[in-house]
Amino acid sequence: MLHPTAIIHPDARLGSGVTVGPYAVIEGPAQIGDGCTIQAHAVIGGHVVMGKNNLIGYGAIIGGEPQDFAFQPSVQSEVRIGDGNKIREYCTIHRGTTEGSATVVGHGCFLMAGAHLAHNCQLGDHVIIANNALLAGHVTVGDRVFIGGGCVFHQHIRIGRLAICQGLSAFSQDLPPFTIGCDLNGVAGLNVVGLRRAGFSSEQRTAIKAAFSLLYRSGLNTTQALAAAGGRAWSAEAQVFWDFIAGAKKRGLCDFLANRSRTPPPDAEG
Numbered sequence: 001m002l003h004p005t006a007i008i009h010p011d012a013r014l015g016s017g018v019t020v021g022p023y024a025v026i027e028g029p030a031q032i033g034d035g036c037t038i039q040a041h042a043v044i045g046g047h048v049v050m051g052k053n054n055l056i057g058y059g060a061i062i063g064g065e066p067q068d069f070a071f072q073p074s075v076q077s078e079v080r081i082g083d084g085n086k087i088r089e090y091c092t093i094h095r096g097t098t099e100g101s102a103t104v105v106g107h108g109c110f111l112m113a114g115a116h117l118a119h120n121c122q123l124g125d126h127v128i129i130a131n132n133a134l135l136a137g138h139v140t141v142g143d144r145v146f147i148g149g150g151c152v153f154h155q156h157i158r159i160g161r162l163a164i165c166q167g168l169s170a171f172s173q174d175l176p177p178f179t180i181g182c183d184l185n186g187v188a189g190l191n192v193v194g195l196r197r198a199g200f201s202s203e204q205r206t207a208i209k210a211a212f213s214l215l216y217r218s219g220l221n222t223t224q225a226l227a228a229a230g231g232r233a234w235s236a237e238a239q240v241f242w243d244f245i246a247g248a249k250k251r252g253l254c255d256f257l258a259n260r261s262r263t264p265p266p267d268a269e270g
Contacts, residue, residue: 024040042060045064060092109127118139133151162195162198178195187257229242
């Protein structure tokens with residue numbers, strides 16, 4: 001199961017049934033769980049802790065040092081990967097930039113070829129990231145998010161649960177749960193198909209639509225919408241939406257594309 005050309009540090013800990021392909025490198029003291037496959041030319045850094053049944057694709061580099069001018073190589077940080085993830089060829093995942101911190105991938109995620117997770121990113125479970133998407137440091141991604149190919153994300157932003165990001169979009173503000181993100185910091189609408197596929201009932205979807213409409217269609221600003229929402233009872237799913245909105249920091253939230261088109265044109269006389 002271990003190719004003779006693979007280089008495995010004696011301090012590395014490999015579980016049972018691990019397969020390591022030609023010319024792969026596993027540094028110590030990395031921990032690789034049972035049933036993992038490390039394909040040819042992949043590099044697993046010594047600061048990686050990996051669960052079971054993960055696939056690491058050809059040429060992927062997991063646990064490299066963060067691209068941070070202030071980083072000191074003596075810092076003890078990690079990449080932590082759960083179970084059942086597919087991390088395809090040439091993906092890069094960097095370890096945390098501060099002492100004791102970590103870049104985290106949950107369970108059942110699928111990172112397609114060329115995806116990049118910078119230091120201290122946090123991925124939930126069942127996240128799909130298509131080819132060549134780039135996440136800067138400290139980006140937090142909720143469960144069951146889908147990120148289209150070529151998307152780029154500014155540091156310190158959040159992507160809410162079950163959001164979907166259209167390919168080649170760019171985000172420097174938080175994208176709320178259950179929404180479709182596109183363009184530059186834009187929200188096109190609700191991810192209705194994703195909600196159905198996730199098993200949300202008609203009543204649950206209706207509550208989320210009401211929350212979305214209050215935030216984006218009522219004409220209220222975010223502070224006003226939060227105040228109005230505070231006077232109503234919401235389902236648990238809709239409350240997830242409002243909790244995310246309330247947690248927005250100084251970068252703010254992506255805005256509704258339909259509202260952009262309502263901006264009055266400039267005065268023709270200048």
